[in-house]
Amino acid sequence: MEEKCISKAVIKRLPRYYRYLGELIEEGVERISSNELSEKMRVTASQIRQDLNNFGGFGQQGYGYNVPYLYEEIGKILGLDKTHHMIIVGAGNLGQALANYVKFEKRGFKIVGIFDVNPVLKGISIRGNEIRMMDELPQFLKEQDVEIATLTLPKNNAAETADLLVKNGIRAIWNFAHLDLDVPKDVIVENVHLSESLMRLSYNLNCYENEHEKK
Amino acid sequence: MEEKCISKAVIKRLPRYYRYLGELIEEGVERISSNELSEKMRVTASQIRQDLNNFGGFGQQGYGYNVPYLYEEIGKILGLDKTHHMIIVGAGNLGQALANYVKFEKRGFKIVGIFDVNPVLKGISIRGNEIRMMDELPQFLKEQDVEIATLTLPKNNAAETADLLVKNGIRAIWNFAHLDLDVPKDVIVENVHLSESLMRLSYNLNCYENEHEKK
DNA sequence: TAGATTGTTAATCGATTAACAATC
DNA sequence: TAGATTGTTAATCGATTAACAATC
Numbered sequence: 106m107e108e109k110c111i112s113k114a115v116i117k118r119l120p121r122y123y124r125y126l127g128e129l130i131e132e133g134v135e136r137i138s139s140n141e142l143s144e145k146m147r148v149t150a151s152q153i154r155q156d157l158n159n160f161g162g163f164g165q166q167g168y169g170y171n172v173p174y175l176y177e178e179i180g181k182i183l184g185l186d187k188t189h190h191m192i193i194v195g196a197g198n199l200g201q202a203l204a205n206y207v208k209f210e211k212r213g214f215k216i217v218g219i220f221d222v223n224p225v226l227k228g229i230s231i232r233g234n235e236i237r238m239m240d241e242l243p244q245f246l247k248e249q250d251v252e253i254a255t256l257t258l259p260k261n262n263a264a265e266t267a268d269l270l271v272k273n274g275i276r277a278i279w280n281f282a283h284l285d286l287d288v289p290k291d292v293i294v295e296n297v298h299l300s301e302s303l304m305r306l307s308y309n310l311n312c313y314e315n316e317h318e319k320k
Numbered sequence: 321m322e323e324k325c326i327s328k329a330v331i332k333r334l335p336r337y338y339r340y341l342g343e344l345i346e347e348g349v350e351r352i353s354s355n356e357l358s359e360k361m362r363v364t365a366s367q368i369r370q371d372l373n374n375f376g377g378f379g380q381q382g383y384g385y386n387v388p389y390l391y392e393e394i395g396k397i398l399g400l401d402k403t404h405h406m407i408i409v410g411a412g413n414l415g416q417a418l419a420n421y422v423k424f425e426k427r428g429f430k431i432v433g434i435f436d437v438n439p440v441l442k443g444i445s446i447r448g449n450e451i452r453m454m455d456e457l458p459q460f461l462k463e464q465d466v467e468i469a470t471l472t473l474p475k476n477n478a479a480e481t482a483d484l485l486v487k488n489g490i491r492a493i494w495n496f497a498h499l500d501l502d503v504p505k506d507v508i509v510e511n512v513h514l515s516e517s518l519m520r521l522s523y524n525l526n527c528y529e530n531e532h533e534k535k
Numbered sequence: 536t537a538g539a540t541t542g543t544t545a546a547t548c549g550a551t552t553a554a555c556a557a558t559c
Numbered sequence: 560t561a562g563a564t565t566g567t568t569a570a571t572c573g574a575t576t577a578a579c580a581a582t583c
Binding site: 138139140150154155157158162164165166167168169170 | 538539540541542543
């Protein structure tokens, strides 16, 4: 149990540590020092040690870190040792793509329902989940224990759908809609704004060009 | 033309400003002060002014900012006044979903080709683009002027595909594969690691629970 | 024990916020 | 002109890096 919620900057880096450790395990690496890991990941060794020590001492002086142990501990911190039930709200292209993505389940994120307003989609099955109509949603959430809702809807009805989800007990929203959701502070929102990501890429293209022109 | 590339923290916020300004335009708002905008966006007015002044003075003392003007200027900074040709490499669920997404084109990101290794997909048309096989890619890139490649492939052949793209003149990669690409420093990489996003959400769920238990 | 490497404190760096003079 | 609000400098805060004592 952590003492308190840790700075966002650190949390942002945790999944990347987890990924690299997973790869090291696959390569059969048993132990690693912060220095070796820092070279692999291109961050400072200092940052690695500082980050990890937010959660307690996972290493051993003179030895380094035990890879499988550290992997598991970070997994626990990220809550990957538990199963999270998830629904997808909005079964358009993106919603369906996410529903088809197998790896989420391997990490403990189990899709238990898919919803849409479009009657054309009703009953279509995606990896064992039939697409349901939105009016079934409140009843569904009463019967099932669902923590996370993935919001893959057009912006215009995303806000009211988020309200509905919160009202029916959803604890976290993975938001792909292009707006900032206004939810009670005990509801987690994690945004994935693809168009903003693409704009940043575009900026960097632009920026590099300008840098170059001057030379 | 900017003097130099600006801090990442600022760039990360630009698309959000752009989005809010776009909404204000739709509402018919002509001018806005940093204070009004700060309330809407829940950031400090100081930050808004500081951010914008990285690119020059867009406002006017005693008046505030002209909304359509500021919107256009930020658009220019983000390179949204130009058309960017883009290909999608990897026509799985996610690749196809992105190919179907209409809004990118509205922002100047035009998809001009879709590629995959799977012969089953060959010739399938998505919004006017037929899926091509990967071996056609080098020739395609010679004939067409493509800046951006969206990488929606499984991790295992993402690295070599990135090399191939770079070798054939791609200037930016929008990377959805779960690995860090190793490219020359003049090639832009913008990562979208969905599973990492989901892990952060999971952490926050976890963290909040622990906070609560203690009470 | 000697060597290695962590955990942790102190120093530096960068980003955010506050304050206010400039000016529309 | 007086009021409002920016642009910008200075102060604060937080995050990163460096250094080193603790210890395996």
